[in-house]
Structure formats: C-alpha cells, structure tokens
Amino acid sequence: MTFTEELRREADPIFQAIFTHPFVQGIGNGSLQSEQLIHYVKQDFEYLNTFIQIYGQAIHQCDNRKDMGMFNEQISFILNSEIHPHNNFCEVAGVQYEDLQYEPLAPTAHHYTRHMLDVAQNGSLGEILAVLLPCPWTYNEIGDYLKSESQPNKSHPFYEWINFYSREEGDMNVTEDFRARLDAYAKTASAPEKEQMKDHFIKSCQLEYSFWEMSYNQEKWPVL
Numbered sequence: 001m002t003f004t005e006e007l008r009r010e011a012d013p014i015f016q017a018i019f020t021h022p023f024v025q026g027i028g029n030g031s032l033q034s035e036q037l038i039h040y041v042k043q044d045f046e047y048l049n050t051f052i053q054i055y056g057q058a059i060h061q062c063d064n065r066k067d068m069g070m071f072n073e074q075i076s077f078i079l080n081s082e083i084h085p086h087n088n089f090c091e092v093a094g095v096q097y098e099d100l101q102y103e104p105l106a107p108t109a110h111h112y113t114r115h116m117l118d119v120a121q122n123g124s125l126g127e128i129l130a131v132l133l134p135c136p137w138t139y140n141e142i143g144d145y146l147k148s149e150s151q152p153n154k155s156h157p158f159y160e161w162i163n164f165y166s167r168e169e170g171d172m173n174v175t176e177d178f179r180a181r182l183d184a185y186a187k188t189a190s191a192p193e194k195e196q197m198k199d200h201f202i203k204s205c206q207l208e209y210s211f212w213e214m215s216y217n218q219e220k221w222p223v224l
C-alpha cells in the first residue's frame with residue numbers, strides 16, 4: 001500500500017461523513033438555500049486566496065522546475081478556473097460574485113486557513129503537500145459521488161459544479177499529481193515526519209467536513 005493509500009484508508013470515515021453531509025447532499029438534490037450558498041462562496045473566496053499564497057510558499061521550497069511548474073499551474077487553475085463553480089453557486093443564489101468578495105473569515109474558515117499557513121511556514125514540502133491534498137481529493141470524490149448518485153443532466157442547478165470536480169476515467173489531475181509527489185517524498189521521509197504528514201492530512205480532512213458544516217449553518221463569531 002502506498003503512503004497516500006494509507007492516508008485515504010485512515011480518513012475514510014471522514015470522507016463518508018462528507019458525502020452524506022446535508023450541504024453536499026443539497027448540491028446533489030438542489031435543496032440549498034441562497035444564504036447557505038452565499039456564505040460558502042464568501043468564505044471559499046477567502047480560503048482560495050490563502051491557498052494561492054501557500055502555493056507561493058511551496059514554490060519557495062522547490063528545488064526543481066517540474067515541481068515549481070506544478071504549483072504554478074495550480075495558481076492559474078484557482079485564479080482562472082475555480083471561479084466557475086463559484087459562479088454556478090452565485091447564479092443559483094441570484095447574486096453577483098463581485099459582491100461576495102473580501103469578506104472577513106468565519107471561525108472555521110479562520111481555523112482551516114491558519115492550519116494550512118502554519119504548516120506552510122514551518123513544515124517541509126512533504127508536509128505542505130499533505131496539508132493541501134484533502135482539498136482536491138475530497139472535492140474530486142464529492143464530484144464523482146454526486147455524479148453517480150444524482151446522474152445530473154444540464155437542467156440540474158449544480159450540473160456545472162458537479163462536472164467541474166468529478167473526474168473522467170484516466171484523468172491525470174491535481175489530486176494524482178500531489179499524490180505521486182507525496183508518495184515519492186514519503187519513501188525517504190523518517191517515521192516521525194510521516195506521522196506529522198499524516199496528522200496534517202487528517203486535520204485538513206476534518207476541516208473540510210467542518211467547512212461544509214460552517215456553510216450549512218452560516219456560522220458566525222459568537223458575539224457580533
């Protein structure tokens with residue numbers, strides 16, 4: 001079993017809980033309220049800004065052009081492509097994307113971004129890959145799950161979102177790129193470093209679940 005197969009197996013209860021979370025189920029059956037979609041997009045826009053900054057820190061640690069290119073490509077992906085699923089949510093909610101940008105972070109989004117920033121600032125490249133991997137991996141599996149569960153056609157309100165994240169057979173995508181790189185890294189990593197990477201990965205999986213929960217409940221700071 002490869003290192004990332006081991007991580008995926010350990011995180012399976014979290015993946016299963018994500019698939020059945022009411023927000024994810026709501027994407028599948030089109031039952032979400034506008035306020036829930038708006039809360040998600042506001043928070044996710046900020047989350048992705050942090051993600052881009054972390055890619056910058058990852059590039060800082062790369063010692064070869066291939067890895068630099070991989071992270072550079074992902075920065076462009078977030079800037080130019082990941083706006084499409086956000087626009088899908090905005091259209092369904094009946095709001096302008098520009099009106100949802102640069103909002104303060106809610107507690108869970110604050111927690112998740114600080115977790116990633118901490119590893120990016122203090123960890124190795126392998127640790128950075130481990131903390132980032134649940135982000136594309138859970139979304140790809142959510143896309144695959146919703147595609148097979150809801151069999152959406154073009155009239156489905158979230159057709160674009162589901163197709164954006166689901167994978168075609170044989171696709172090499174960011175999840176596979178990160179996994180290959182992390183598996184190579186794990187081959188020479190010490191046992192304590194592997195434990196660190198596992199811990200970062202599992203915490204990010206938990207925080208992926210919490211991010212859906214935050215959006216579903218439109219989480220706010222306790223005292224306003």
Ligand SMILES: Cc1ncc(C[n+]2csc(CCO)c2C)c(N)n1
Pocket residue numbers: 044047048051074075077078082134135136137139174208211
């Ligand atoms: C909370 C949260 N988690 C994951 C994603 C999905 N996502 C974000 S960046 C990325 C890969 C880019 O290299 C993917 C797939 C999201 N939008 N929001």
